Amino acid sequence: MPRVVVDVMPKPEILDPQGKAVLGALPRLGFSGVTEVRQGKRFELEVAGEVTDEVLAEVHQMAETLLSNPVIENFTVRVEAAG
């Protein structure tokens, strides 16, 4: 079953308190060297049949209307090889 992955990330100019909290926790756990953490969401969509351009266009529509809020988030769409 082909899989389409949609990654949703907060826009760079939007404060990401969750990412900041993770960044703050890392040194407390002894991990050093990380200077920035941004937290987003990953959606894995199992698609029936072939991933055509039409299917991808539809996934873009899903990402725009439901999976992301374009006011505060960016998204990317990619096809993952069947595993």
Place this chain on the structure above:
Amino acid sequence: MRVGVVTFPGSLDDVDAQRAVTIGGHQAVALWHGDHDLRGVDAVVLPGGFSYGDYLRCGAISRFAPVMTEVVAAAGRGLPVLGICNGFQILCESHLLPGALVRNDHQKFVCRDQLLRIENNRTAWTSAYDEGAEITIVLKNGEGGFVADTETLDRLEGEGQVVARYLDLNPNGSLRDIAGITNARGNVVGLMPHPEHAVEALTGAGTDGLGFFTGLAAAAFS
């Protein structure tokens, strides 16, 4: 007036909102998220809570509830709509209001009696207040940080669409201390703090919130 209060799965403050509507001198009409009509109400309140468990994003699923199709269409025709807390989030997700609400900058849920200034008393919901009135009502949210791009913020301020601003401190990182906004027409208002919890002396932070409900009739017929 007949004021509809929508209950979504996970709404918390629908009964308080109905009570506030009644104390404000109106008839409260319970609306359900699955309704396909608004039962002829003269105004709608989208109450606070955690509709659909805040899954995906606060308000993101509620936006597509059948009743919201009706609310969006009616708001376009001028129906007064007040979204409180989760209701504000739903209004932003529905694009009835600009901007978005994100997690509080300090990460914690905040619950306090909050001092506000009413910046615009020309909306359907704020006509009972003097412009510049300072009121204290309850604030309780985890994702109440109002954000929008600079252009949108400038437009909101320039057009007088900021309805209320946080005064004593900014409790959630909202840009420019914005606690509530309205659309260009002034019939749709989103507010993060809860006026419906401040309508009776017995409970809450006094009765400063009552004006949101008593002012409705004057606004509708002006």
